[in-house]
Amino acid sequence: MTNAGDTTAGELRSGKGHKDENFPVASKIIHPRHRALILAFYNFVRTADDVADHALLNDQTKLEQLDILEAELLGKGDSQPEAVTLREALAERGLSPRHAQDVLTAFRMDVTKKRYDTWDDVIHYCSYSAMPVGRFMLDVHGEDRATWVASDALCAALQINNHLQDCGKDYRDLDRVYVPLDALAEAGASVEMLGADRASPQLLQCLQALARRTELLLGESRALSTEVKDTRLGLEISVIDMFADKIVNLLKVRDPLSERVHLSKQQMLGYALSAMACGLFRRVTGQASTVRHVSGGA
Template sequence: MADSADLASGKGHRDENFPVASVLLKPEHRAPVMAFYRFARLADDIADHETLPPVEKLAQLGRMRAGLDGAPDGSAEAVALGRVMAERKLDPVHAHDLLTAFERDCTVNRYADWDGLIDYCRYSAMPVGRYVLDVHGEDRATWPASDALCAALQVINHLQDCGKDYRTLDRVYIPAATFAATGARIEDLGGDAATPALRTAIVSLVPPTRALLDQSAGFSATIADRRLAAEVAIIHRLAVSLCGRLETRDPLSERVHHRPWEAALLATGAAAGSLFRRAA
């Protein structure tokens, strides 16, 4: 079996589309969040490795699961996260749920409908928000709004990267029902630009994604920690902006991701608004 460190893509938290443990968070909270990120980053790199056979991917992810439970031969990132969770008395279910999503990525590369995609998000995205809330000691009554926001972020990422995921991994997150309803073909994802039918398919997924963002619109206001609330407000604002871009930009031929200055401008406005409302 390959060493898990050799499978790392080199991607870091600053390369993500949304803030990860930004300086807004208190230092004592950033450390456990970063431990979770490093764990998730490695699992993602394993599941998305372009040449590793599925059976070895599953074996590597199995090592990570064992490491969470304290196995000495588990991956270093998993063992480290396991220690952090034990020290801070954090529920390990979130890390285990996340591994379930990456294991699914090794064997499932198509989704039938929107409900199937959201079920995937239940494991690939929602545990991340729940873990961060637990780190901050937030009330678990905030979970539904967090789940909606995290699912929206996941779908947005899938739509932005739909061409790359298909070309490099033969993985398609746009549901089969959406292809059928719009007349688009999966093979259209391999083109240099989206066909009109594929554009229709992508745009048709924006309203249900925006509905998830509507469900989480008041999320930041329910968070007790004002610094976490500001970061959540930033993430929500960036997601709303990206939904608008997906309606007007072709992710196969145009840039959808924010440039650093664009993200910074949106973040400043969202954070200031959150902190002002909290002060008022």
């Protein structure tokens, strides 16, 4: 068993990087002056996430590692490169570490909380795990905080998409269930059904109902890409929005325990080009993003 003092958090990384995510991270759409800071934030968050999910660390050690990351983010030490790099990048831009600290709260919840009773409980988790990421991006670009409302909805939808995509793996590997227990009960499903190779009719009913509810969240975020002032950021949001739509459409009709509910790299490239073209057209013409991408396939 690894102890917190034996290694740095970065040495516990899973190997997953920013190019492996379901959404663009500091892509070439974003202005180059912002990319280093965004990647510093991503590397800090990814490191903390991998600590919380690490198979060989006990819960106490995970929490100690997360505490060390936060302490060094706030200037109390220099042993964690990811924390130091983000601290210096934030200081250079005069930005607060608050959003990174909020995400650490979510990872502590991952260690200590394995079940969520209601949809509202899951949204509360998203308010720490996902919403701060969007708020950070908006702050980096100097956007008005009025944009936080739509951003929060988009980020929560992205997070819940991910929960539904990985519901079987999260249960089997981590005994972690983000599917609300009341939603399972209402459909006549159980937590244990998440461990099967194929979803039962009851579980599939529950998961697809949650996907439809997530689609409503995406509807609440539809104006974000045109609300932001920064054109590059707006185009990036258009891409993320389209990816989220395509994934939620898969989740509405497929079984995440037995069928593919992720986008391929080729699909992501094609959708990104389409989203940027549509996003640019909306910005040039002043049209709000009011039409959702409703195709049911990938």
